[in-house]
Amino acid sequence: MALSFSAKLMRGVSRCAALVTPKTAPTSCRYFSSAENSRVLVNLNDKTGVATMQLNRPPVNSLNLEVLTDMTIALDKLQTEKDCRGMILTSSSPGIFCAGLDIMEMYNPQEDRLREFWRTLQELWKMMYGSRLATIAAINGHSPAGGCLLSLTCDYRIMAQGKFTIGLNETLLGIVAPFWFQDTMVNTVGHRETERALQLGLLYSGENALKVGLIDELVSPEKVMETAEGQMQMWLKIPDFARQLTKEQLRGPTVQKLAQHQEADIDHFVNFITKKAIQKSLEMYLNMLKQKKK
Numbered sequence: 001m002a003l004s005f006s007a008k009l010m011r012g013v014s015r016c017a018a019l020v021t022p023k024t025a026p027t028s029c030r031y032f033s034s035a036e037n038s039r040v041l042v043n044l045n046d047k048t049g050v051a052t053m054q055l056n057r058p059p060v061n062s063l064n065l066e067v068l069t070d071m072t073i074a075l076d077k078l079q080t081e082k083d084c085r086g087m088i089l090t091s092s093s094p095g096i097f098c099a100g101l102d103i104m105e106m107y108n109p110q111e112d113r114l115r116e117f118w119r120t121l122q123e124l125w126k127m128m129y130g131s132r133l134a135t136i137a138a139i140n141g142h143s144p145a146g147g148c149l150l151s152l153t154c155d156y157r158i159m160a161q162g163k164f165t166i167g168l169n170e171t172l173l174g175i176v177a178p179f180w181f182q183d184t185m186v187n188t189v190g191h192r193e194t195e196r197a198l199q200l201g202l203l204y205s206g207e208n209a210l211k212v213g214l215i216d217e218l219v220s221p222e223k224v225m226e227t228a229e230g231q232m233q234m235w236l237k238i239p240d241f242a243r244q245l246t247k248e249q250l251r252g253p254t255v256q257k258l259a260q261h262q263e264a265d266i267d268h269f270v271n272f273i274t275k276k277a278i279q280k281s282l283e284m285y286l287n288m289l290k291q292k293k294k
């Protein structure tokens with residue numbers, strides 16, 4: 001019998017539930033996952049109640065089924081820690097926050113895995129967007145497509161200055177950002193800017209992202225984490241209950257919309273991605289990425 005998503009989550013939690021506290025760690029800092037080969041590195045500072053989640057899948061932190069699953073498990077675990085109040089999402093590879101979804105999950109896919117991949121992304125998005133935690137994205141590098149989406153699920157975005165770009169560029173790959181990607185963008189930058197950005201597949205410079213409100217702050221790369229930590233202190237001055245209910249009122253309807261159409265969205269995604277023309281577009285885009293190096 002197929003396991004429900006939550007059953008799979010519980011299975012995953014029990015597999016990686018042990019908290020590892022390396023001898024060298026400060027006593028206030030608990031490591032949920034610190035092994036260098038973990039795809040997601042998570043630690044919780046018991047003193048501040050702030051967790052840090054680092055994407056750790058070099059070279060570009062592209063999101064495959066395993067990374068999405070690990071993130072979902074880690075977030076679920078943090079949210080059940082009653083003393084955890086905030087989370088900073090960042091990357092262990094300065095220069096790349098996240099290259100978005102792993103295109104290899106969508107290119108010549110096996111249908112079962114493709115379905116599970118999309119469902120896991122949906123679940124992660126719902127958890128992140130509706131999280132009881134105050135969440136801040138410390139965007140320390142490029143953040144296209146799914147990378148931009150992840151940052152948009154946070155309550156506040158700080159990006160590193162430099163040549164990095166951010167945006168929902170799906171149309172450049174010949175694919176279409178689904179309604180819940182669009183909703184997240186509309187809720188952040190408004191309808192008109194979303195129309196322009198998504199149709200053109202705009203990748204914004206940090207300066208332009210700041211102008212349209214896609215990010216909240218643009219700071220030098222070495223200041224990204226300390227700015228995130230400083231900003232988090234402000235968010236945590238607000239009583240959790242009031243902040244969480246306010247967030248729920250503002251974001252709940254958007255989360256509910258996906259929850260109500262989740263199965264149809266999976267069918268739609270699978271039908272769309274497996275079309276010959278879409279596979280051709282993905283192939284051309286992958287070739288373009290490889291050619292770029294030569």
Ligand SMILES: CC/C=C\C/C=C\C/C=C\C=C\CC(=O)SCCNC(=O)CCNC(=O)[C@H](O)C(C)(C)COP(=O)(O)OP(=O)(O)OC[C@H]1O[C@@H](n2cnc3c(N)ncnc32)[C@H](O)[C@@H]1OP(=O)(O)O
Nearest residue numbers: 062099100101102103104142144145146176178269272289
């Ligand atoms: C009607 C609608 C109905 C339903 C909805 C239907 C469809 C919606 C479906 C999907 C939505 C998808 C959202 C996405 O996230 S798609 C992914 C988009 N991502 C990108 O466009 C980013 C591509 N990557 C880059 O631009 C660059 O890699 C970079 C700027 C992030 C980093 O540049 P670098 O120069 O530092 O690194 P590279 O040399 O380019 O890359 C190294 C290595 O990694 C490979 N790679 C890069 N990105 C990805 C990726 N997203 N997935 C898989 N692989 C990736 C790249 O090819 C290189 O590989 P090799 O070393 O050459 O093997």
